[in-house]
Amino acid sequence: xxxxxxxxxxxxxxxxxxxxxxxxxxxxxxxxxxxxxxxxxxxxxxxxxxxxxxxxxxxxxxxxxxxxxxxxxxxxxxxxxxxxxxxxxxxxxxxxxxxxxxxxxxxxxxxxxxxxxxxxxxxxxxxxxxxxxxxxxxxxxxxxxxxxxxxxxxxxxxxxxxxxxxxxxxxxxxxxxxxxxxxxxxxxxxxxxxxxxxxxxxxxxxxxxxxxxxxxxxxxxxxxxxxxxxxxxxxxxxxxxxxxxxxxxxxxxxxxxxxxxxxxxxxxxxxxxxxxxxxxxxxxxxxxxxxxxxxxxxxxxxxxxxxxxxxxxxxxxxxxxxxxxxxxxxxxxxxxxxxxxxxxxxxxxx
Numbered sequence: 014x015x016x017x018x019x020x021x022x023x024x025x026x027x028x029x030x031x032x033x034x035x036x037x038x039x040x041x042x043x044x045x046x047x048x049x050x051x052x053x054x055x056x057x058x059x060x061x062x063x064x065x066x067x068x069x070x071x072x073x074x075x076x077x078x079x080x081x082x083x084x085x086x087x088x089x090x091x092x093x094x095x096x097x098x099x100x101x102x103x104x105x106x107x108x109x110x111x112x113x114x115x116x117x118x119x120x121x122x123x124x125x126x127x128x129x130x131x132x133x134x135x136x137x138x139x140x141x142x143x144x145x146x147x148x149x150x151x152x153x154x155x156x157x158x159x160x161x162x163x164x165x166x167x168x169x170x171x172x173x174x175x176x177x178x179x180x181x182x183x184x185x186x187x188x189x190x191x192x193x194x195x196x197x198x199x200x201x202x203x204x205x206x207x208x209x210x211x212x213x214x215x216x217x218x219x220x221x222x223x224x225x226x227x228x229x230x231x232x233x234x235x236x237x238x239x240x241x242x243x244x245x246x247x248x249x250x251x252x253x254x255x256x257x258x259x260x261x262x263x264x265x266x267x268x269x270x271x272x273x274x275x276x277x278x279x280x281x282x283x284x285x286x287x288x289x290x291x292x293x294x295x296x297x298x299x300x301x302x303x304x305x306x307x308x309x310x311x312x313x314x315x316x317x318x319x320x321x322x323x324x325x326x327x328x329x330x331x332x333x334x335x336x337x338x339x340x341x342x343x344x345x346x347x348x349x350x351x352x353x354x355x356x357x358x359x360x361x362x363x
Contacts, residue, residue, distance in 0.1 A: 054109075061148035061157050062118035063104035070159045071122060071146060072099035073334070075168055083172030090171060091334035092178045096127040107145075116148045116157075122164055129181035133174050140167045179362045184294045185303055186273065186281065187341060187359040262345045262352040263316055266324050269343075269354055270313040276305025285354045286346065308333045322346065337363035 061067065076094040079085040104120035124140040131138045144163035151158050265284050272280035278301030282290045289295040294303075304311055309331035317325040322345040329338045339361055346355040 055106075058106045058109055058116045059104075061116045062106050062120065062146075063101055065100075066156060067104070067118075067148065067159065068099040068101050068122075070157070071101070071144075071161055071164075072097065072124060074159055074161060075122075075124070075164050076171060076334070078164075079168045079171035079174075083168060085172035085174065088335070089176070089178055090174060092182060092332075093126065093130060093171075093174060095332035095335050096181065096183055097130075098125045099123065100125075114150045117145070118148065119143070119145045122161075122167070124167060127181045127183060130174075130176060132180070133176040134170060140170060142167050182363065183303060185359070185363065186294050186300050186357060188294075188356045262322055263318060263324065265345060265352045265354065266316055266326060266343055267313065270311060270326070270328060273300060273304040274310045274312060276301055276307075276310070278302075278304070286348060304330075307331065309336075322352070339363045 072094060076090055080087050080090055100123050102121040102123055104118055107117040107119055109116050120143075122142050122144045126134065126138055126140070128138075134140065142164045144161045146159055146161035148157040148159055150156075269281050269284040272278075272284070278297035278299065281300050281304075282295060282297045285295045290297070293299065307330050309329075311328050311330035313326060313328050315325075315327045319325055319342075324343045324345070325340065326343055327338075327340045329336065331337070339359060341360055342358045343354060344356045344358075345352045347353075
């Protein structure tokens with residue numbers, strides 16, 4: 014009887030110890046889980062205050078304030094916002110409202126405007142302000158919604174911004190505008206027709222005794238450019254496939270803009286004459302940076318063949334807040350049996 018009692022007591026002791034040890038283990042696991050959850054929450058709050066996304070959303074909030082409250086020029090400020098870079102210096106978490114999931118932050122907001130825009134800000138490329146801001150998780154799960162105060166000096170300067178977009182918009186893959194003196198060398202259709210009329214009209218005699226001068230035949234070169242341009246508007250240029258080449262000129266144009274739409278600067282650059290590929294707006298790196306970062310990729314909407322390997326193209330893209338509905342004249346030349354792009358002249362600055 015005593016042996017059975019001892020066995021029962023021992024069993025109870027073992028069970029008690031097991032339960033105690035199990036409870037300790039669960040306590041440790043629960044403690045570790047809570048600690049991991051707390052660390053994750055701290056990281057989330059830090060990201061809410063100091064991430065690159067925080068800087069971008071605060072930038073949009075500040076530009077919206079300049080447009081709405083101060084009646085700034087929306088078209089110009091949207092372009093400026095797209096090509097300005099925002100960052101937060103020394104962001105700090107001030108607190109967290111658990112019930113509303115609002116993180117309170119402070120830091121220095123720095124807005125770096127693109128080259129060329131500093132002329133509207135007394136030569137400064139950076140606008141700075143100490144701000145307090147909040148980040149609240151959006152109801153649709155799309156991230157944080159930001160509100161700030163303290164950026165009023167920046168808002169006022171942005172609202173007064175009047176510089177034309179062409180002065181600071183980063184150059185896409187287009188050529189610089191040609192000097193007006195060179196443009197004047199090419200007669201317009203109206204000028205050529207006026208020249209034709211002058212040359213073919215019989216002159217008035219200066220005196221009765223002087224016989225009239227015979228009408229001279231109009232040299233064909235006098236209006237050749239005008240006639241070609243006139244025919245181009247009614248008679249589309251027939252594409253000619255070059256054996257061993259890239260195909261028609263239109264195919265080259267479409268391949269170029271298709272590569273830009275994919276953000277592939279190397280493929281786009283291969284459709285350009287070699288001497289323009291190494292630097293400037295036609296280099297692979299420049300085209301990849303500009304077109305690869307667009308919020309809405311460039312899309313070609315029409316290609317109209319003109320005369321002498323020239324095409325008029327239309328396209329659209331968006332850099333974020335601003336949009337471009339652009340058009341350009343694309344001139345091609347033959348190199349080594351291939352139709353390559355020689356120049357692109359933008360007709361509306363983008």
